[in-house]
Amino acid sequence: MSIVSGATIIVFNILRPRNKIIYEPKVKYHVGDKKPPRISDSIFGWISPLIHTKEPMLIDKIGLDAAMFLRFLRMMRWLFTAVAFLTCAVLMPVNVTYNLKNVKSKDRDVLSFLTIRDVQGNILFVHIAMTYVICAVVLAFIWLNWRKAVQLRNEWFRSPEYVQSFYARTLMVNEVPKKLQSDEGLRAIFQSVQVPYPTTSVHIGHRVGKLPELIEFHNETVKELEDVLVEYLKDGRIGKKRPVKRIGGFMCFGGNKVDAIDYYTAKLQRTERAVEEYRSQIDMNKPENYGFASMAAVPYAHIVANILRDKRLKGAYVTLAPNPKDIIWDNLNQSKAEMVRKKAVGWAFLCLVCFFNTVPLFIISILANLASLTSFVPFLQSWSNASPGSFTFISGVLPPAVSALFGFFLPVLMRWLSQYQGALTHSRLDRAVVARYYAFLVISQLVVFTLIGVMFNCVKEIVTQIGEHKSIQEILQNIDKLTGTIPRTYVDQASYWLTYYPLRGFLVLFDLAQVINVVWVTVKKHLWGRTPREIREWTQPPDFQYAIYYSNILFMGTVGLVFAPLAPLVAVAGAVVFWVSSVVYKYQLMFVFVSRVETGGRLWNVVMNRLLAAVMLMQALMVVTIGLQQSLKPWYWVSTVPPLLIVLGFKIYCARAFNPAFNYYIPSQEELRAAQIYSNDNARNRLEKRFGHPALHQELFTPMVHANMTHLLAEVFKGKIGSAQTKLDEYGGTKIDAHVVAGGIKIAGIEEVGCLCCSLVFKLTYPV
Incomplete structure (x- = not known):
């Protein structure tokens, strides 16, 4: 050895x-x-x-x-x-x-x-x-x-990194009774007990239904379209034959052959419309048994969470909220019996x-x-x-x-x-x-x-x-x-x-x-x-x-x-x-x-x-x-x-x-007096935007190809090719120039600047 x-x-x-x-x-x-x-x-x-x-x-x-x-x-x-x-x-x-x-x-x-x-x-x-x-x-x-x-x-x-983060001054409420599953119900829960600091905003979770599955389906469609485009436009040249896809059939036999690019483009248009329509109706969905409440300062949230750590408030229990990226959302809405x-x-x-x-x-x-x-x-x-x-x-x-x-x-x-x-x-x-x-x-x-x-x-x-x-x-x-x-x-x-x-x-x-x-x-x-x-x-x-x-x-x-x-x-x-x-x-x-x-x-x-x-x-x-x-x-x-x-x-x-x-953050009296106070969470809906289910606000995938392929998009897609800017969540929300093809679909071009061993390095580096 x-x-x-x-x-x-x-x-x-x-x-x-x-x-x-x-x-x-x-x-x-x-x-x-x-x-x-x-x-x-x-x-x-x-x-x-x-x-x-x-x-x-x-x-x-x-x-x-x-x-x-x-x-x-x-x-x-x-x-x-x-x-x-x-x-x-x-x-x-x-x-x-x-x-x-x-x-x-x-x-x-x-x-x-x-x-x-x-x-x-x-x-x-x-x-x-x-x-x-x-x-x-x-x-x-x-x-x-x-x-x-x-x-x-x-x-x-x-540290500034923690004190300035929104989740550090947020509380999570779980197992909210059915009759209190609303924003007013959450306020009533906190008002039912004597705590030294009030909440600045509350938000009850709402069911998102099939929205996460729809978004996942959309993003998989984007990946499939990217695979077809990159293969067809390999090395910056258009392939001899347009790619095809077999619809129906069994084990590569039977079914109908269709143009793969047109098929995935139409599929992508349908999924985008479905996601937008579903999101517009999300307020009509039933509330969940969890919610969040923000406090005016980080020390306030820790003090309240420490006071309530072993207590039940009308059947619910309160803890410090985790970073939203840390939450397993599929488990958050499960009932106690489940x-x-x-x-x-x-x-x-x-x-x-x-x-x-x-x-x-x-x-x-x-x-x-x-x-x-x-x-x-x-x-x-x-x-x-x-x-x-x-x-x-x-x-x-x-x-x-x-x-x-x-x-x-x-x-x-x-x-x-x-x-x-x-x-x-x-x-x-x-x-x-x-x-x-x-x-x-x-x-x-x-x-x-x-x-x-x-x-x-x-x-x-x-x-x-x-x-x-x-x-x-x-x-x-x-x-x-x-x-x-x-x-x-x-x-x-x-x-x-x-x-x-x-x-x-x-x-x-x-x-x-x-x-x-x-x-x-x-x-x-x-x-x-x-x-x-x-x-x-x-x-x-x-x-x-x-x-x-x-x-x-x-x-x-x-x-x-x-x-x-x-x-x-x-x-x-x-x-x-x-x-x-x-x-x-x-x-x-x-x-x-x-x-x-x-x-x-x-x-x-x-x-x-x-x-x-x-x-x-x-x-x-x-x-x-x-x-x-x-x-x-x-x-x-x-x-x-x-x-x-x-x-x-x-x-x-x-x-x-x-x-x-x-x-817990246990502040001194001096730290309490010097704590940074936030009081306008309600006005900007910060809590709802930060702690709503990710499916409600996450950006959908944008199709991407290599920059040396973008000039060929006009030959691939019929109709006029427009230009616009799109935000790529994969790159921390960086905005980049994109081409708008048939149906309003944006395709971003990513420029390669070098090659290290087997893997390419992008001009867009990890987000700041």
Whole structure:
């Protein structure tokens, strides 16, 4: 894995200077003055910006969500560096000394020599003491970074970007009773309770019916027309034959052939008229069970939301409004009964997935124990003797590879289930995915996987005893001793996790190299259409999947903490991967990925709670290890319990000390007096325009072709060709010259100014 990882880095250093639109898309597509630092074309030119760009500049350039993620990675790398140093310096000498004195050489191997597996007696109190030290180190790191996270979030609350945003001073009202589903009803809800600040405007949501589907149908028609036009006018020349489309028929047989350009043009005219007609009637639609209320200032909204956070106002509940781009509008109008039904179905399906996940876990468990099966499977014994190198490679690399393959689809499934169950925002969806995916990983990969290993070892022991011709009575008498195999199984599986970490490290570096992306974009360039819209979709910075990355890092941290007092080498492997991840993801977030919607690091408290749960899991396993140690008196395990209570108390302390200031803008009296006041929201219908359903006001797609094709439009379309300006939402509302063809359809020409690798760069850059 080290060789493959090194080769991946070499490939990245070779490809990066020649493929900037893939490896540095944010240099071209950036918002305002948030352009990434300059990066040279030299092979290692990307390293200098990573070293010299510190957190304050990161917050300004990539946002607080990304900066908090990098802070979490820095915390994990230094935390595991400390844990690895302590455990290796203290526990390894103890384990080695005990094994040399008390364990026969034939009963130990290179790895068990360094672990707690065969250690017994009072010397285990050294390991117990080390769990206290690890617990203290983790809590110290969490406390220091929690304080800094609260400080950063408070600065974000007071930043011009947040204070001047409209959603920051808006409240969202959900589950509005039917009789109050109107603007007057919303006002009555707020008037029913004593709050220090009144609303400046209210707006109840209205049903949009099939309008979103109509708009989607219109936009797909635009894409189809663009594909036909770009193919027909390829290289700035008109094709020999006008494109045709088959209407009706089956599998390219039957039906009628029609002119494709005329067909899509007429279809586009019909959909535009349908959308306009539907929008003109939207006020007649019934109201929804949600609404919004704006306040005169940002501090006022936070104060009111904080006061009402645990209260029901005539059946409705009030929260801070999210950024409109963050809202999952399809879930916002669901009734309470529908939400309950979907949650029940979602949990049932999730349990079903967990149940069937035991199949790949069983496969992974068998692969992880190939070496112990050689005594029972002649083929494996022959293979091991004939080619020990390939046998070791397969038994070491294949289990984590199979685990990674099955784990690739789980986050996608978790996200779909969470959205189906009614998550109202993408940020809340991320929090749900972190919680569920992390729990799923821990339960399946650590708990169930180990239990399968225990059962596997039990069967192996029974088969061995049968081979020794022991009676059934003797075998049954030894069953109670098999409980001691639980901690032993955990320790034996340290070898599996020592192969898991190198694989995760390689995947991190493979993510940096983006070899698949380079190949895929090249294939798309030569095999499929290259409309301006497609080129922009291929080359714009992708969204960073915080929920998945956080969950995977948390799981790696949990594994490292659980095994730190048992097998210190696992903590060392974890520290190495966290250092690699910290460097790689800093580059990715600075130059490649963007945040879908800025939430100000809202995932931080969810992640910290899971890290505390990892510490408790580490301690719980130590309780089991000591409790099942037959050489110790039964009450000795009590000495392992206090850290559990300490972590639980620390969690309560964090919730009380940090959560209020983290979740809400708590202004001082001076800040209240100096707050910027807005009082004319009603006059300009700002609330309705900003928090109405996007389908009510979003611009429809405008057909686009390359600029060198626009002079041929007069030959393509019959009739007079006019000129006008059109606003392109795809480019942040930028206005551009367009040609008006038959039926009043506008077609914009997009000028290309250069080519970087496989992808074209537009003259229109990312909107300011």
